[in-house]
Amino acid sequence: MWRALRRQGVLGINRRNACYTLAANDRSLFPLVDDKLETKRLCIEAGIPVPRLLAEARLHVEARGLPEALRNVESFVLKPARGAMGNGILVIHADGKGGFLRGERLVSPEDLVYHAAGIISGLYSLAGHHDVALVEECLQTHILLAPLSAGGVPDVRVIVYRGIPVMAMTRLPTERSGGRANLHQGAIGAGIDLASGRTLFAVHKNRSIVRHPDSDQPLVDVPIPEFERVLEIAVRATDRTGLGYIGADMVVDAVRGPVILELNARPGLAIQLANRAGLRPRLDAVDRALGAPDTAWQQALPVAERVAMGQAFSSRSAA
Ligand SMILES: Nc1ncnc2c1ncn2[C@@H]1O[C@H](COP(=O)(O)OP(=O)(O)O)[C@@H](O)[C@H]1O
Ligand SMILES: [Mg+2]
Structure with a gap:
């Protein structure tokens, strides 16, 4: 699959690091996105919806x-x-x-404390450092996406380069992925046409699929609810960071509509598989439109205009 994509300008890890995540992202700004509490704060300041914080634990006590x-x-x-x-x-x-349930399994209060203690000790943190355990409201799957997700809430990942959305996919949890929509946990990735907001192709464990393995529902040509708003908040949240190359993770909540889950300064490359398209032609189109990358990127243009630019750059005929 990757081989077929190479002809279409697939972005590889070396180039991603050299030209985008390192060149466009000032390291001093990483803490804004590497810490989900910081990202929450930044979004709230900008009036962008995020999942409500219910509790946080910094200390074992x-x-x-x-x-x-x-x-x-x-x-x-x-x-x-x-x-x-x-x-x-x-x-x-x-x-x-x-009591508490994780899927079908009972989780005891002690299990919960033990898990939070592991988080605080840095068991899951990026560099193994001391971390904060946070508790958020659980978002609810939008009714239109419910048949496509098993045991968890789907999310939408949008790549934003120099303030312009260039590629998107929805990630759909499976029985295997334990309520999480991460590809690494066994979720499905489905590319989204930026202009129509409909899914294009789907991949599961690096293979093409057309139906959800748990529900047998079709995965292609599915409309993502409120997709224009999804693109808008991805761009607005990215604007607040000052970072040039971001993967914004959002959920279209059943009640609240699109909310920002988190922002990633080193987003993965598998989004290209889910779209059967390379990122490079789109990133090049952005650079052509905005001129050579300088210290910052183009925040001067209105958000709606930048969304329209991303939609135009991603159209099949433009690529
Ligand atoms: N508040 C939430 N409500 C429901 N599901 C969530 C929530 N937070 C995370 N998830 C699930 O877990 C996945 C990963 O969450 P995320 O916050 O993006 O963390 P990570 O940095 O590990 O990717 C999401 O895509 C979603 O499926
Ligand atoms: Mg994520």
């Missing part, structure tokens, strides 16, 4: 208080502030009898 604090919460997500690739994320639902 605070972790011990979590089960009591969460006793009457119907559903929540416990995650490391500095985690990545879905590692260390627990999606929990109340069992109605005062």
Whole structure:
């Protein structure tokens, strides 16, 4: 699959690092996106919706208080502030009898404390450093996407380069992925046409598929709800960071609509497989339109105009 894509300008890891994640992203700004609490703060300041923070534990003694604090919460997500690739994320639902469930499995209060303690100790953090365990409201799958996700909430990843959205995919949880929509956990990736907001192709474990393995639902030509708004908040959140190359993760919540989950300064490259298209022609189109990359990127243009530019650059005829 990768071989076929090479002719279409696939971006490889070396070039991604040299020309984009290192060249366009000032290292001093990484803390804004490497820490999910920082990203939340930045979005809230900009009026961009994010999942509500229900609790946080920085110290082991605070972790011990979590089960009591969460006793009457119907559903929540416990995650490391500095985690990545879905590692260390627990999606929990109340069992109605005062207990906690992860999928079908019962999670005891001690398990919860133990997991939070592992997060605090740095078990899942990027560099193994001390971390913060945070608890968020559990978002709900939008009704249009419910048939396409098993046991978790799908997300939408958008790559934003110099303030322009260039490629998108939705990631759909499977029975295997434990409520998380990360490809590394076994989720499906489906590329999205930026102009129509409909899915184009889907991949699962690096192979093309056309139906969801758990529900047998078709994965192609599915409209993503409120997709224009998804692109808009991806761009607005990226604007706030000052970073030039970002993968924005969003969820279209059933009630709240699109919210920002997190921002990534080193987004993966498999999005190209899910779109059957390389990033390079689109990134080059951005550079041609904005001129040589200088210190910053083009924030001067209105967001709607930049969204329209990204849609034009990604059209099949332009690539
Ligand atoms: N608040 C939440 N509600 C429901 N699902 C969530 C929530 N937070 C994370 N998830 C699930 O876990 C996945 C990974 O979460 P994310 O915050 O992007 O962390 P990571 O940095 O590990 O990718 C999401 O794509 C989603 O499927
Ligand atoms: Mg993510």
